[in-house]
Amino acid sequence: MHIESLKYFQEIAKVKSISKVASNSHISQPALSQQIQKLEDFLGKELFIRSNRGVKLTESGEIVLKYADNIIRIYNKMIADLNDQESKEIKIEGEYTIATYCLPCAILNMQFKFPKHKYNLVAASSDKIEQDVLSDICEVGFTTHPAQAKNLYSEEVINEKVVLISPPAFDLPEKLKLEEILAHKFVILKEDCIIKEKFKDALGDLDHNFSEIDVITQLDSTEAIKTLVRKGYGVAFVPYNAVRDEFSAKEINVSRIKDYDLDYDIYMINKRAEFVSQDVKEFTANFKKLGKHICY
Structure with missing residues (x-):
């Protein structure tokens, strides 16, 4: 064939x-x-x-x-x-938000530590990343859930802080209870993601259903969500790393929910040590040493 x-x-x-x-x-x-x-x-x-x-x-x-x-x-x-035998490039895949906002900072830290390493970071859907590691399409994957395959190794490496973003005109406090924001209009991601899962669980604890929330639109990307929030259409839960620049520029407000933990862990998955190169062993071993709050 x-x-x-x-x-x-x-x-x-x-x-x-x-x-x-x-x-x-x-x-x-x-x-x-x-x-x-x-x-x-x-x-x-x-x-x-x-x-x-x-x-x-x-x-x-x-x-x-x-x-x-x-x-x-x-x-x-x-x-x-075959073409890059001398380059020793490490191919890394991360779920879309992780690859876009969290991993670039972490990989830059790794580049300083290992200047001879070459990294190729791409975004992928969560259902493909584990299969790609298994199939050697990439050496390392980053997802919001541990690996399911028995011959893969996974470990929590980053803790991603989740914040509520809102237009400055809403004048929301830095800390508030979940119940206090439920009357607002929400902008959310279309696809299932861990932030939405944790939000739904928290609503259940308060005897609320996700369908009762006023969701004005469901979008494909965090960038699109940020745009609507900046324009004053509603509020949204996003990873803090996704909005650091906008927060610093005072384009949006950032609040933390004080009665529910919506933060989540990011897992690094890879094949076990006997099946990976020395460069990948160095990357995975030292990535863990960066600490869970890499970019804060």
């Missing part, structure tokens, strides 16, 4: 059109169809149902698509490692 055929298959499954992929890839449609036919012949399964309106995955095609992304990324990682 040629890896290029699998890449073409993945792209066709995404856009549901062989002709569009052929045009985008600057390859003739007959040549692309031949590539897919060879893949189907190799697997012994029909992958697409073809019609005048495009293509649709067969049941076998759905199975192949489930594994295609991981196979392609492992292949790309192998090629990168």
